[in-house]
Amino acid sequence: MNDHVTVLEISESAVLHNLHYFKKKLAPETKIMVVVKAFGYGSDAVEMAKIVQNEVAYFAVAYACEGVVLREAGIKTPILVLHPQMQNLAQIITYRLEPNLYNFKILERFLAIADEKVVMNYPVHIKFNTGLNRLGFWHTDVPAILAEIKRSNNVVIQSIFSHLAASEDLNEHEFNVQQINTFAYIVKQMYEHLDYEPMIHVLNTSGIVNYSQAQFDMVRLGIGLYGLGNDPKETAQLKNTTSLKSVISQINLVQPGETVGYNRAFVASSPTRSATIPIGHADGISRKLGNKNGFVIINNQPAPIIGNVCMDMIMVDVTKISCNEGDEVIVFNHQQHIEYMAHKCETIPYEILTSISQRIKRLVKK
């Protein structure tokens, strides 16, 4: 198995703390769909699912293959596949996954496959585009969707949903509210012409925080579960769920004028102790963090990354830190460190988390 010394520790208690934090913001009857796409935002989708499965109504993944992994790990909770492709529709039925049907091509193909496989009342979800302009039907498609669905008794609409374009951005308040209103109008039309009422949902993490009046039947919790709230006030209430840890492989004493790493990017101006750590840009440590833009923590002190980030290693300056080969290295164990890395990489914490490579071992701690 994977015996790499660099590990991503997942804190079960932190994940549950975060889940409960968002639960408390919601009405007791509002269901939670936990989003575990992209390996559970770079952590471990199966482990995340196992931690929360008894407390949530649904899981969401982006692609069918991610849902298959959950099913093969024994997860029984309903799973929404947000972005199914034509090629995976049969597999979706085989693994009892629930497709988001977001356009007529996918809807018609799914109805045909459901008919072929003679499934009855198969749960499907219909997504509407209300302004993100990514995936989803348009509000003008409602009559045609209803006509298609009613021609078949192979499927039943389990939920109708949409996605906000800027739920974390209060400058876009008006746009978000307009999306919610458009969505409510679409739902009203759908309800008028169906003899049952599918669940409805529109909020992601920042939606829960900023538009809780639109929680409807369910919310889709992603980044918040992992400890980041897209807002310092929210993040302060959340616990960090993943800690990236490694060890010092080697310490070198570098004399003035000598250099460290590829392209000799770091030049010692005074005697420098350099520690080599087994994690590199192939593991999600961006080259933008090289040359002292990023740091790790060794024995509670920051050690800046010196020179260029290599594919599998970084070198850090430990001149002022008392440490030895084999000592623990913390790449990050706090949301502020993840946010700092994101800032230095000109990105958002989502990308830092999802970039953590699969060769890094995952370890769940209580």
Ligand SMILES: *Cc1c(COP(=O)(O)O)cnc(C)c1O
């Ligand atoms: C990823 C995703 C979410 C979760 O968003 P967060 O901001 O991480 O909470 C919710 N809904 C859809 C459609 C998504 O793609």
